[in-house]
Amino acid sequence: MKPSKIISLNILIVFAVLLMYFFSTNMNFFSVFNREYDVVLVMKTTERISEFWVILEKGAIQAAEDLGVNITINGPDMEDNIQQQINIMEEVIESKPDAIILAATDFNRLVPAAAMAREKKIDLLTVDSFISSNDSQCEIGTVNIAAGAKLGGYMTGQLNAGDTVAIISFVADSSPAIEREMGVRSALGEQFKILDTIYTNNNMNLGYSETKRILSEYPELKAIAALNENSAVGTYRAIKDSERAGDILFVTFDSDLELIQGLEDGIIKATLVQKPYNMGYLAVQNAYYLIKGRSVPPSIDTGSELISRENMYDIKNQKLLFPSK
Template sequence: MNQSSKQGWRTLLFLLLAAAAVLGACAGPADDHVKQKNVALIVRMKHGDYWRTVKLGAEMAAREFGVNVNFYAPDYEEDVKGQLALVRQAFADGTDAVVIAPDGQQVLDEAAARAKEQRIPVLTIDSELTGPGVASCIGTDHYDSGKKAGEKLIELVGPYGRIAVLGAGGGNGGQREKGLLDAIARYPGVTIAAREYAVSDQNQASELAAGIIAAQPIDGIAALNAVSALGAAHEIEKRGLAGKVKVVAIDSPPDVLAYIQEGVIQATIMQKPFSMGYLGVKHAVEAINGLPVPARVDTGTKIIDMDNMFWSENQKLLFPFVK
């Protein structure tokens, strides 16, 4: 090969190597910066241990499955307009899936309609609501939790007790009350002396409990959410009726657990909000990737009282923030 031919081959080889280097440099950063998928987590309220625990579970799943979770919540429950605005904001921000605890059918329908337009999955947590386009419903069987509360209260007051019901009305609260009443119906000797509703106002719950206790003798109160339980417990403690009027609650924030320790509340039905957040994101990622997801996931409940509150397995569920 003459000198000019050698020089030509060297030039060609140099150009090929240079091109390969440029292509490699371009490909490297793209591989290192693959766009992370986004999951919008929209819940009913930004405050409180319950929703904080849901968020914690979602964040753990996000780290495990390599996605980003954007958290949206109004200041207070029952703010349907506020949650609707956050649904619209989540879609405007851009998301690959929506995990929502809807505060009513209107909110869920809005989320499902927008998800359908953008061809992204929508999953619900902590809700009995569903509809077209909902890939999975993840949460508590609220009918069963109400049933457990009723059975536990009958165990405490006996088959001829007089009880009052402090409910939350509609949605999840309605399912809890139905389960409770069906459990009580098995004991014809039990009298339901009063039924009142306090959704998210502890002072109102306390006033309702005061009115019930003043009006007639009762043996027990079924408090179907944490607000009702804390309101009833406050009034019972103030009147020196701790242990005399039995209380069974649903939900397990620290104040409810403190009242159990003090003997003012006898038991509570613990939900598993950490599991809801975790499984919501886990199944959202599966749906994003085109994998099948379960239509319904029951995250389960557990009866907590002084006999089992300090069992290690229950401590992990009650206090997921403690490492």
């Protein structure tokens, strides 16, 4: 065999060995450029009573599938278990994912965990429920003050000056609860008597019992605004079981099948519907953009619509009321 052929053969053998080694290692060309990025979605709760969180999760999972992202979903067992969410965040940070998407149970108490994530160079986004610091690189969700004002504006058009109004909220120090109430109160202004805000801690049974109590204690009560799905369901059941069904102006945030039935029956006069699927999808999509080094906007408004019995059968509103169909 000629020397030149021997040299060429040796080069091919060496190349083949190097190629085999190249593909046998974890840090090969394809793992660097096409590896699955790890994103963790830390929800406010993993409880599946609220349709809102179920739909948000579907949007997140779909985005992960579309983008080839490995997504893990975690969260406290109940929405008012703030310390459990803090503990989960600390555990997630130790696992060093590429990005964390947080739906914060508390506006202030999740700030240290958020700061820790950024110190560890983990990309951090917030969805639906935000934090009081600037650690979140992108906030995705409803502009809750404007949404609350939309609901309060509807109430103002249906009431007379001096009427008594109740606000039934959920977890006191979560950003949506704070901002929705601000919006409702700003729209109602000073012309109505607004009772002290009731907090249900996202518990339907507490919403039920508290609504029964105020209906009994304040027979002059003219309107109730329930500021999230679970609070609304408890309030709806209490009004339905009372003699005030259809008589009191009852408006809500969010919708599930039971609340939609209440809207159809006229017990609920209007509901402010959010877009949780969009929230989940856009949160994962923008996490992916951050991981890839792309810039993202500091906030994304996913929108909301006020739906009443009069317009609930419009095609666009049907899609919002039944997003999983």
